[in-house]
Amino acid sequence: MTLWNWTLSAYARDGAPQACLTLQDVHGQNTSLLLWAVWAETDDARLLDRAADVARRWEALALGPLRDIRRALKPAFTGVEDDARQGLREDVKAAELRAERVLLETLETLSKGRGGAHALTALEAASRAWGRPAPPDALAALAAALG
Template identity: 30%
Template sequence: MSEVAGSGLWQKSLWESVLDSYSKPTVEQLSLAWQDQYGANVTLMLWCVWLQRENICLSKDVLQDVVATIKEVEDATLWPLRRARAALYDLSVITRVQQQLVKKQVLAAELSIEKILVHKLQDVTQKYIEVMRDVEAPLQLEDYLQSLAMPNAAMCAQEYLALAE
């Protein structure tokens, strides 16, 4: 693998990979659909895509810890912001322009938190590479989708990976 500033472990940072993949309309639509239908975490799905693209071979045992870490941060920050943004549409005491202004600011805060989570995932990945490496059966998107009890997880993972390219 070629060296990248500060990592030497991957060709593209997780943040760059997330932006590339999520910018594809089909990836965004499918991500949000799976989030609504199965409780999938978009950031974790895109992290798994990145792991596979970069041939980062982590043990499947890291998944539970990573999910718990991300969930803790999201429960304390992202979900309250998303609920507040959704509640804006029910407020009749502020104008549509005011709603849009606040919505834009809340979305910016959400993006900042998501970026922090992505950088945390990359840092955790670097730490786990040293102690939780598994070249034989590495963690993949399919494993994450199976942990959500998603039907046809293998097929769904293949579809998602192809769309994210």
């Protein structure tokens, strides 16, 4: 199964969206990197460092700006019709999702098979590689949601 398809399936599990959003919005994590680490079953520090470097650069170039624009377009804006604003917000949301997919597909190319690490171990290692480790309970919540 491709990483993209696995991610869509994983994100549909109970608790996964909330755990991902908490890790992203509260703890500053890159959820694509975290999900990739679980999919790849890796805790290899060198591989995770390479992946985190790509994710950081893509976050700065594409994901972060698109997310900021999408969020800025959420409230009403005086002088602009709500339907027009919401339509643009949906377009930006689609671009943000495409940017997530590009990152996941890029990370998938770094994988050379599965490493055998358990989900929580992979999440902890990826969080460290990202540079701002998330609290263990937040990582454990995602690991539990992913099964």
